[in-house]
Amino acid sequence: MAMKENGHKNGYRVIGTRPIRPDGVDKVTGRAVFGADLHLPGLLYGKVLRSPHAHARILSIDTSAAEALPGVKAVITAADLPQVADKVKSLGESVGNLRYMSENTLAREKALYHGHPIAAVAAENIHVAEEAVNLIEVEYEPLPVVLDGREAMQPGAPILIQGLRTDELGKLGSEPTNVAAHIQHKRGDVEAGFAEADVIIEREFRTETVHQGYIEPQNGVALWNDDGHIHIWCSTQGAFAVRSQISDLLRAPISQVTVTPLEIGGAFGGKINVYLEPLAALLSRKAGHRPVKMTMTRAEVLKASGPTSGSWIRVRMGAKKDGRITAAQAELVYEAGGFPGSPVGAGAGVILAPYRLDNLQIDGYDVLVNRPKASAYRAPGGTNAAYAAEAVADELAEALGMDPIDFRLINAVKEGDRRADGPMLPRIGYIETLQAIKNHPHYRQPLEGPHRGRGVAVGFWFNWGGKSSVSASVNEDGTVNLVEGSTDIGGSRASIAMQLAETLGIAAEDVHPQVVGTDLVGYNDVTGGSRTTYGTGYAVHALGVKLNEIMRELAADLWDVDVEEVRVEGGVFSAGDRSITFKELVAQGSDTPITASAATHPKDAGPAFAVHCVDVEVDPETGKVTILRYTAAQDVGTAIHPSYVEGQIQGAVAQGVGWGLNEEYIYDEEGHLLNASLLDYRMPTAPDLPMIDAVLVEEAPTPGHPFGVRGVGEVSIIPPPAALANAIHRATGVRMTALPMSPSRVMKAMIEH
Amino acid sequence: MHHEVWIPAVHRDLTGGVETVQVAGDTVGQLIDELDRRFPGMKARLCQGERVRPHIAVVVNGVISTRGARQRLTEPSEIHFVPAMSGGAVDGRMTR
Numbered sequence: 001m002a003m004k005e006n007g008h009k010n011g012y013r014v015i016g017t018r019p020i021r022p023d024g025v026d027k028v029t030g031r032a033v034f035g036a037d038l039h040l041p042g043l044l045y046g047k048v049l050r051s052p053h054a055h056a057r058i059l060s061i062d063t064s065a066a067e068a069l070p071g072v073k074a075v076i077t078a079a080d081l082p083q084v085a086d087k088v089k090s091l092g093e094s095v096g097n098l099r100y101m102s103e104n105t106l107a108r109e110k111a112l113y114h115g116h117p118i119a120a121v122a123a124e125n126i127h128v129a130e131e132a133v134n135l136i137e138v139e140y141e142p143l144p145v146v147l148d149g150r151e152a153m154q155p156g157a158p159i160l161i162q163g164l165r166t167d168e169l170g171k172l173g174s175e176p177t178n179v180a181a182h183i184q185h186k187r188g189d190v191e192a193g194f195a196e197a198d199v200i201i202e203r204e205f206r207t208e209t210v211h212q213g214y215i216e217p218q219n220g221v222a223l224w225n226d227d228g229h230i231h232i233w234c235s236t237q238g239a240f241a242v243r244s245q246i247s248d249l250l251r252a253p254i255s256q257v258t259v260t261p262l263e264i265g266g267a268f269g270g271k272i273n274v275y276l277e278p279l280a281a282l283l284s285r286k287a288g289h290r291p292v293k294m295t296m297t298r299a300e301v302l303k304a305s306g307p308t309s310g311s312w313i314r315v316r317m318g319a320k321k322d323g324r325i326t327a328a329q330a331e332l333v334y335e336a337g338g339f340p341g342s343p344v345g346a347g348a349g350v351i352l353a354p355y356r357l358d359n360l361q362i363d364g365y366d367v368l369v370n371r372p373k374a375s376a377y378r379a380p381g382g383t384n385a386a387y388a389a390e391a392v393a394d395e396l397a398e399a400l401g402m403d404p405i406d407f408r409l410i411n412a413v414k415e416g417d418r419r420a421d422g423p424m425l426p427r428i429g430y431i432e433t434l435q436a437i438k439n440h441p442h443y444r445q446p447l448e449g450p451h452r453g454r455g456v457a458v459g460f461w462f463n464w465g466g467k468s469s470v471s472a473s474v475n476e477d478g479t480v481n482l483v484e485g486s487t488d489i490g491g492s493r494a495s496i497a498m499q500l501a502e503t504l505g506i507a508a509e510d511v512h513p514q515v516v517g518t519d520l521v522g523y524n525d526v527t528g529g530s531r532t533t534y535g536t537g538y539a540v541h542a543l544g545v546k547l548n549e550i551m552r553e554l555a556a557d558l559w560d561v562d563v564e565e566v567r568v569e570g571g572v573f574s575a576g577d578r579s580i581t582f583k584e585l586v587a588q589g590s591d592t593p594i595t596a597s598a599a600t601h602p603k604d605a606g607p608a609f610a611v612h613c614v615d616v617e618v619d620p621e622t623g624k625v626t627i628l629r630y631t632a633a634q635d636v637g638t639a640i641h642p643s644y645v646e647g648q649i650q651g652a653v654a655q656g657v658g659w660g661l662n663e664e665y666i667y668d669e670e671g672h673l674l675n676a677s678l679l680d681y682r683m684p685t686a687p688d689l690p691m692i693d694a695v696l697v698e699e700a701p702t703p704g705h706p707f708g709v710r711g712v713g714e715v716s717i718i719p720p721p722a723a724l725a726n727a728i729h730r731a732t733g734v735r736m737t738a739l740p741m742s743p744s745r746v747m748k749a750m751i752e753h
Numbered sequence: 754m755h756h757e758v759w760i761p762a763v764h765r766d767l768t769g770g771v772e773t774v775q776v777a778g779d780t781v782g783q784l785i786d787e788l789d790r791r792f793p794g795m796k797a798r799l800c801q802g803e804r805v806r807p808h809i810a811v812v813v814n815g816v817i818s819t820r821g822a823r824q825r826l827t828e829p830s831e832i833h834f835v836p837a838m839s840g841g842a843v844d845g846r847m848t849r
Contacts, residue, residue, distance in 0.1 A: 088807035118823050167808070168763040169761050169764065169798065169808075169809060169834065169836060170797070170798035170800075170806050170809060171763060171764065171798050181808075181836075182763070183763075184761075184762040185762060187772070343838075344809070345836040345837075346838050346839045348836075349838070361762075421833065422759045422833040422835065422837075423812045423815045423831075423833050424831075425815075426815060462838070601819070603817060604816055
């Protein structure tokens, strides 16, 4: 194939270039409209009363004093929220039981974590609302608290939900428990495999609850109109997921719910579940159908949105002297929070995924504790799992005297190998990604100096396709207005518009994308699971093909030839020796407007792999870890907009570094969160990170996708803590088996070493 | 038409430890009925009524089916029953 304008090896004109993002000017000039910017006539302000106890029975709630306060327009408790039955609901990147979702929205009989919503108020201004919340009198019966997953599994542990029984893929236990689910993957003969091994390494690891750390807090405005129609404006990863939850939680017909997504200031999985929106809607109705605005404070975000699970993980791995792994075993205990639904299923799928194994056993446990209900966080469950497995793999390679990349190459999965849970892998680019690091100047250059070490680690993530709907209209000047419903979190307006432009053979700048609400476009799944550039890209390609068919008919009419004679390639329509560009053809005019729509649901999203290499220096007097250099290679399929792919990788690494070195929820013994501020919950900032070198490995385009796109948003959060732990080991000689690897913990480990 | 069904590890107590079985059927639902005939109790674990439980995903030849028991099998296939993940959380469990 001849090279085209941008020199992309597949001949693309638009794909692989780096146009300016369509929403860039509004974002950098402050004109983009976020939830906090929205003001409607008659707007009221809402505030939530939250439980001061981590586990308590609610004996009574007296709202009379709050209702009597001048300026208060409505007060609600769980009594105002419809009772909903058990029903499992898929929200795209997370799945939940509606009854638990309702009880997480407003506690009914018990508060299950510090910050659990108890009641809410709407008032003329936020100050009155805050004063009113403090006038609500709640009588609690404090109950014993359990914060640790393994303690919650013990006989005699406080039971959070009396009716809960352990579910083993449909096999239900018979006793009350905090273990909501047990997952098991098992293949071959694990003990025979270990008997065959020359070296066996076994270690236990602990990770803490961490938060996504999006900058924009949860917010929403709701208007429950006099005619029964509910309108929600909010910051969300998926307007349709919000519509569905509002409909189910408030028992409102879905046709009576409209959700308009506003700009989003980060999410990373944390803005799929609703928290404030149903409260604002109920308050709106009770306040005489006035719109109600609610915004979480940072403390509320940390206390009572959806962080990801803390965990305890044990990994055992054995190998022959030649480096071949003979058996691997893992046990994962993930803390779900007050309601079932940790990402242990994904963790169990990730933990041994990079390795070709004949003998394996993985047991995962979803365990209730008195912490906020976990929600999705960028490759949910994967980072904890890989931290454990990659540290053990590193130790095994070291014990065998092997280079850690060579050890992984010997055992690397490839197309046709089985995942731990059984299904075979499609075409993947893992080996090419390992080789990208092995051949990278960073890895080839020895690291010198005292207290310095280099670590590598790898990560796997499933990826997801999902449902997408799009539509487009062609303007008289040959530009195209594109309407989509996928929340743009990381530059997807650009990556989607570019795929339509490529299909039509026009410039990226000639496609004008717009993200709209639930009344203005067909159904779209959430932006999550690394799906949007892949899945919605699929949809815009189908859309472009339809538009090209319309344009062929226009050309046939123009030239008075059969449409079959008209060919189209790269935006040029031709028949015989005549040819015309897309724009020129549009300029000829059309009797009818040129519009089209498309809806797709691809199911063959290819999984992604990442291989990271990090150099650190550890201060022997303080234990502080300084990152000297970081290189992250990732199997990206085809990079549509390389800058945004690099940005996804760099952002994921930054979050993984925070998870690895600093971030943790700190509770007292009674379950009170002690560090609910960004001063005390220490996320990395620019001075903490070097330039992160992102290496895009484009050797394995995803089969089936028109442009070979592979989801890129998540997998690079998986390797950083493990890579850092392995680097710290080489710098200090100690194996860090608990996150975060903060200065005090590293110092303590070095002293004990 | 015969298909290779991989029995989930937690349900191999019903199959005497057997990991994979060959089962005939034109739909996933028919396979589950046949599994239940050979290994009584299997259907109750995999299904609520005639539908696959919502927290169980059916994987046919490496692709997650959205049709569950209604999934037609037009070629000899490899079938797995795995925890539904939707890219993230394991799911919300039912209470009794």
